Amino acid sequence: MPLRLYRGDLLLIAALLLPLAIAGPRLGWPPGEAAALLGWVGRVSGILGLAMLLVTAALSIRLPGLDRWFGGLDRLWWLHRLLGFAAFVLIMLHVLALGLVRVPAGVDVAVLTLFPPLSQLALWSGWLAWLAMVIFLAPTFQFFGRLDYQRWKRLHLLSAAALLLALGHALPLAGETWPWWLLGALGAGAIVWRKLLSPSLARHPYWVESVAPLARGVVEIALRPEGRALAYRPGQFVYLTPLDESLSAGRGEEHPYTIASAPHDLLLRVGIKDLGDASHALQTVSVGSRAMLEGPYGDFFAADYPQRDALWLGGGIGITPFVSAARGMAAADEGRGVQLFYLANGPDRAYYLEELTRCAGEVERFTVTAHFYRELGPLAESFLRHHCPDYAHREIYLCGPPGMIGHLRDLLDAQGVPAARIHCEVFDFL
Numbered sequence: 001m002p003l004r005l006y007r008g009d010l011l012l013i014a015a016l017l018l019p020l021a022i023a024g025p026r027l028g029w030p031p032g033e034a035a036a037l038l039g040w041v042g043r044v045s046g047i048l049g050l051a052m053l054l055v056t057a058a059l060s061i062r063l064p065g066l067d068r069w070f071g072g073l074d075r076l077w078w079l080h081r082l083l084g085f086a087a088f089v090l091i092m093l094h095v096l097a098l099g100l101v102r103v104p105a106g107v108d109v110a111v112l113t114l115f116p117p118l119s120q121l122a123l124w125s126g127w128l129a130w131l132a133m134v135i136f137l138a139p140t141f142q143f144f145g146r147l148d149y150q151r152w153k154r155l156h157l158l159s160a161a162a163l164l165l166a167l168g169h170a171l172p173l174a175g176e177t178w179p180w181w182l183l184g185a186l187g188a189g190a191i192v193w194r195k196l197l198s199p200s201l202a203r204h205p206y207w208v209e210s211v212a213p214l215a216r217g218v219v220e221i222a223l224r225p226e227g228r229a230l231a232y233r234p235g236q237f238v239y240l241t242p243l244d245e246s247l248s249a250g251r252g253e254e255h256p257y258t259i260a261s262a263p264h265d266l267l268l269r270v271g272i273k274d275l276g277d278a279s280h281a282l283q284t285v286s287v288g289s290r291a292m293l294e295g296p297y298g299d300f301f302a303a304d305y306p307q308r309d310a311l312w313l314g315g316g317i318g319i320t321p322f323v324s325a326a327r328g329m330a331a332a333d334e335g336r337g338v339q340l341f342y343l344a345n346g347p348d349r350a351y352y353l354e355e356l357t358r359c360a361g362e363v364e365r366f367t368v369t370a371h372f373y374r375e376l377g378p379l380a381e382s383f384l385r386h387h388c389p390d391y392a393h394r395e396i397y398l399c400g401p402p403g404m405i406g407h408l409r410d411l412l413d414a415q416g417v418p419a420a421r422i423h424c425e426v427f428d429f430l
């Protein structure tokens with residue numbers, strides 16, 4: 001992730017520091033001796049760790065538009081993971097420091113401080129919160145390998161228990177409790193919205209209008225809004241929940257798909273590649289069946305990026321955000337200097353090439369170049385330079401499989417292209 005501060009980050013920092021600022025006068029600084037310092041570290045890490053846990057929960061809210069305050073949903077999830085991990089480390093430090101500070105009085109005293117009689121509910125509530133964290137964080141950080149996405153999601157619900165137990169630990173021990181009530185309400189509110197309210201309040205009903213095969217294992221589904229259509233920009237994506245009774249898998253499951261249609265299009269289109277059970281079943285979704293859409297999310301072509309000439313590099317199903325943007329430019333008859341490289345294994349896998357070439361014919365200063373891996377191997381710098389001599393000075397957008405993104409990042413890095421000018425969309429949040 002490029003280092004850049006978004007306006008949402010400032011709110012985040014304020015929320016994280018609030019409980020510490022309120023508790024600050026009671027904590028005392030500077031501590032006189034080493035033992036006091038250890039106790040101070042223990043209390044500060046506990047306050048910061050819990051604030052991070054609650055803010056991490058609040059970040060899971062997933063409200064269309066809010067993600068752009070943080071640079072898009074993938075950056076928001078990245079922050080969510082980063083803060084979740086940091087919260088865990090700080091909570092470990094909290095336990096360790098508060099145990100160590102009692103060691104001079106005797107190891108038994110230290111052990112009793114950490115493991116008091118069961119009647120001390122607040123302390124045991126803290127331990128249970130920690131246990132819940134260990135269980136739901138282990139698969140997130142793949143300590144024991146990767147878990148199936150839906151099972152991972154179910155296990156992640158334990159985070160709600162961790163949050164409540166952690167509050168049960170902090171509230172009886174805190175001097176001022178209102179910052180904890182506030183952050184607790186934000187965290188719990190986000191979980192309640194995500195799990196209970198958003199499925200009925202944030203999803204928009206659509207009908208499957210057509211399913212067009214594009215290549216082996218890839219279809220384009222066109223969806224017609226039942227009521228008000230979603231407003232979106234190129235590069236954004238939706239969560240699609242198919243309700244087709246005849247689906248062999250994935251019925252009622254939400255999955256993210258990038259919008260491939262132009263914003264003014266009456267139908268919303270998504271290109272779907274068979275990558276697993278749910279996307280495989282969608283290849284034969286019934287025309288006339290219902291699907292719920294939630295979004296739009298993402299900020300791939302952010303409006304506040306410099307509006308200089310652009311270089312687009314799309315590969316595999318990662319071509320879809322560029323298809324949306326090209327269709328949009330062709331329909332609005334407005335172009336800016338854009339060179340698109342369509343990276344595909346071969347002509348049979350360049351399923352949007354014909355349409356993109358047609359768009360390029362209609363839009364001034366928009367050109368499309370195909371690059372076929374089976375003929376040419378990985379994209380070489382000389383190929384880029386030959387077709388787009390000023391590529392290194394453009395605003396660069398990448399979307400495609402992880403291997404392709406890694407190769408292109410290395411290539412651009414070797415040419416000294418600043419990371420801030422490279423924008424990347426990943427099709428994998430985990």
Ligand SMILES: Cc1cc2nc3c(=O)[nH]c(=O)nc-3n(C[C@H](O)[C@H](O)[C@H](O)COP(=O)(O)OP(=O)(O)OC[C@H]3O[C@@H](n4cnc5c(N)ncnc54)[C@H](O)[C@@H]3O)c2cc1C
Pocket residue numbers: 149237250254255256257258259270271272273274275276277278279280317320426427428429430
């Ligand atoms: C922002 C974004 C945009 C995407 N756009 C497209 C697109 O335009 N076209 C397309 O074909 N694919 C797209 N994908 C990928 C698509 O979401 C996955 O292929 C699909 O969810 C796979 O589900 P499955 O059950 O078929 O396969 P599974 O075998 O269940 O999953 C395969 C992999 O997909 C990921 N995945 C599965 N479910 C989800 C989920 N609910 N949320 C996030 N990731 C998940 C996991 O990393 C998993 O390992 C996009 C993904 C993201 C994150």
